[in-house]
Amino acid sequence: MSTAAETALRARARARRSGVADDEARLGRLMLAPAVIYIVALVGLPFTLALLYSVSNVTVGSTGFRIVGIENFRSAIENPTFIRALRNTLVFALISQALVLILATTLALALQKNFRGKWFVRLLILLPWVAPISLGTIGWLWILEPIYSVINWTLRSIGIFGPNTWPIWLGQPRLAMASVITVHVWRLLPLATIILLGGLSSIPQDIHDAAAIDGANFWRHHFQITVPLIKPILLVALMFGLIFAVTDMIVIYVLTRGGPYDQTQVLATLAFFTGIDGGDLAAGAAIALFLFPVLAAGAIVLLRLARRSEVV
Amino acid sequence: MASLALVRTAGAKAITFAVIAGFATFAAFPFAWMLITSFKQTSDLVDPTHNPFVFHKPPTLEHLRILFFHTQFARFAANTLFVGVTVVVITLLLAVPAGYSLARLTGPTGEKLGIAIFFTYLVPSTILFIPMSRIISTLGLQDSLWSLVLVYPTFTVPFSTWLLMGFFKVIPRDLEEAAMIDGLSRFGAFLKVIVPVSIAGIFTVIIFTLTLVMQEFVYALTFISGASRFTISVGVPTVLVRGDVYFWGSLMAGCFIASVPIAILYNFFVDRFIAGFTVGSVKG
Numbered sequence A: 001m002s003t004a005a006e007t008a009l010r011a012r013a014r015a016r017r018s019g020v021a022d023d024e025a026r027l028g029r030l031m032l033a034p035a036v037i038y039i040v041a042l043v044g045l046p047f048t049l050a051l052l053y054s055v056s057n058v059t060v061g062s063t064g065f066r067i068v069g070i071e072n073f074r075s076a077i078e079n080p081t082f083i084r085a086l087r088n089t090l091v092f093a094l095i096s097q098a099l100v101l102i103l104a105t106t107l108a109l110a111l112q113k114n115f116r117g118k119w120f121v122r123l124l125i126l127l128p129w130v131a132p133i134s135l136g137t138i139g140w141l142w143i144l145e146p147i148y149s150v151i152n153w154t155l156r157s158i159g160i161f162g163p164n165t166w167p168i169w170l171g172q173p174r175l176a177m178a179s180v181i182t183v184h185v186w187r188l189l190p191l192a193t194i195i196l197l198g199g200l201s202s203i204p205q206d207i208h209d210a211a212a213i214d215g216a217n218f219w220r221h222h223f224q225i226t227v228p229l230i231k232p233i234l235l236v237a238l239m240f241g242l243i244f245a246v247t248d249m250i251v252i253y254v255l256t257r258g259g260p261y262d263q264t265q266v267l268a269t270l271a272f273f274t275g276i277d278g279g280d281l282a283a284g285a286a287i288a289l290f291l292f293p294v295l296a297a298g299a300i301v302l303l304r305l306a307r308r309s310e311v312v
Numbered sequence B: 001m002a003s004l005a006l007v008r009t010a011g012a013k014a015i016t017f018a019v020i021a022g023f024a025t026f027a028a029f030p031f032a033w034m035l036i037t038s039f040k041q042t043s044d045l046v047d048p049t050h051n052p053f054v055f056h057k058p059p060t061l062e063h064l065r066i067l068f069f070h071t072q073f074a075r076f077a078a079n080t081l082f083v084g085v086t087v088v089v090i091t092l093l094l095a096v097p098a099g100y101s102l103a104r105l106t107g108p109t110g111e112k113l114g115i116a117i118f119f120t121y122l123v124p125s126t127i128l129f130i131p132m133s134r135i136i137s138t139l140g141l142q143d144s145l146w147s148l149v150l151v152y153p154t155f156t157v158p159f160s161t162w163l164l165m166g167f168f169k170v171i172p173r174d175l176e177e178a179a180m181i182d183g184l185s186r187f188g189a190f191l192k193v194i195v196p197v198s199i200a201g202i203f204t205v206i207i208f209t210l211t212l213v214m215q216e217f218v219y220a221l222t223f224i225s226g227a228s229r230f231t232i233s234v235g236v237p238t239v240l241v242r243g244d245v246y247f248w249g250s251l252m253a254g255c256f257i258a259s260v261p262i263a264i265l266y267n268f269f270v271d272r273f274i275a276g277f278t279v280g281s282v283k284g
Helices: A003-016 A022-056 A071-078 A082-112 A118-130 A133-143 A150-157 A173-203 A204-211 A218-228 A230-245 A250-255 A267-277 A281-289 A292-311 B001-038 B063-069 B074-103 B107-122 B125-138 B146-150 B153-168 B173-181 B186-197 B199-215 B217-221 B232-239 B248-267 B270-277
Strands: none
Touching: A003 A118, A022 A281, A022 B074, A022 B107, A022 B125, A022 B153, A022 B186, A071 A082, A071 B217, A082 A173, A082 A218, A082 A230, A082 A267, A082 B001, A118 A173, A133 A173, A133 A250, A133 B001, A133 B232, A133 B248, A150 B001, A150 B063, A173 A230, A173 A250, A173 B001, A173 B270, A204 A218, A218 A230, A230 A267, A230 A292, A230 B125, A230 B270, A250 A267, A250 B217, A267 A281, A267 B125, A267 B217, A281 B125, A292 B107, B001 B173, B001 B248, B063 B074, B063 B248, B074 B107, B074 B146, B074 B153, B074 B186, B074 B199, B074 B232, B125 B146, B125 B217, B146 B153, B146 B217, B153 B199, B153 B270, B173 B186, B186 B199, B199 B232, B199 B270, B217 B232, B232 B248
16 A cells, blocks of 8 residues: 555544543553553652651651651661661662672673573572562571571581581671571572673673784673673662662561661661551651662662663 | 593583473473462461471362452452453553554654653553552542553553554555555555564563563552452462461462462563663564
8 A cells, every 4th residue: 555545544544533531742642641640649749748747746646747857867876776777878789799690600700601491490590589578588487497407407517507507597796697698698689690691791702802813801791891781780680689688677687677786777668667566756757868869879870871872 | 532422411411401390390380389379278278387388188179268258359359350451441442542643653753752752661660660650540540440441551562562653663664555555545545454464573562561561569559448349469478477476378379370370371471571672672
């Protein structure tokens, strides 16, 4: 069919009905409206309330509320538990994400080639990410159990631990932090690996071939060619990892409840214990809002990336 | 020289294999451990002198029996299924038209709006759960599964809209145009032509939504207090962990059953999620 005839037909079809079902602009708004209204009502409104609560004195029982300005933030900063939680959040997020990036790059490089049974390996590696976090973490609770820990048994039987060494993985401050970080690395490694794998496979083979002909060894090849090329993807992986690590409370809630003595308390768990268990909504909201800067930084990275991928 | 190169390739292969095997073990070990624990007798589990890797006593189905007949696990599963299915329906009703609208009808504003909607996915429940708990109690939904039905689409709709937008964009425009020439309205073409060819995208959204509902923990912990209304992800760690006495066998069986099947299903769709996650900058 020629284009002219097609246009004519289309014009006739359009003239026949000029209702909403054909008015593109109106139909577009109408189809988008339910989702947007929903998101504004149930993300926008609570977010505004979170801001409002953080400068108020609202509690679970109270009916009205009074604006108290930065009072909640000031008392948060003066609270040693809060400072500890803030520090723990940073330590926990930075160490776990540094480990995730290194390990995920290693694993992604190893998984680049095709081999038999790759789909099965990928399934195994993805398990920690897809399984409900709270349940995977209970698996670790059993693995790190003080008396029946399989780790303790294994280390004792190969002679690394003496017969009277009984480390309490979740009860000794440093070990507890290390355990929590390990479980987080375990859980976030799959996502970073899969993202990086996508990045690696988008590098044209010519570049690798050229480097091989030029005689670049593994490390030069890796750090001077591969890493610069996948830098934007590394950034995406890092950003998601940081957001998930900083805002997550499930791993710590299940493993240690912030203990021993708040040694593994992070902002997210502290906000929960203060706001919901303790009933002080205002203080809890103020603590949770300290998570916001991380989120904003993540949003900026994503925006930049989106803009660039549009240009290309 | 040739033999040296051969040795080096063999060495590289061995290292690659060792790396992959090591990571796969690290990732899958807790689940394998759940499976082994589920079938061991309790007296075998709680003897610290026993080698935990072998069965000292015959395997047992006792833990599974307790899990299904003497705990509320089946109830948690039914609750999760109810919330999951309802949230899937709401998500599809909101996200499918919105995704189409952003892909085809709203022009360049749609692009920006799409990114804005995606951002709301990143607003974590740990910032929202405190005001949310107030909203839920104002609506009289506290301790009801409907509170979860109301709130869960806040994270399923943004990501699903984003995924579907990408999906609709790659469908050739000729398809709708041909249908419209045949007399369908724009909306009719969307319903009768575009939706049927987008089944794969819609399936992706369904699986994605179900996994997110399975995983959600913070809202369920905040809104629900009655044990009979817990979902699996909250019920298992709170109710089945009774006091200080852990029923490890049943606990591990519950964790395994609720984790692994959905993971296998998810595996088929993972590339699409990653494309969405990376804002299309990775073409997996």
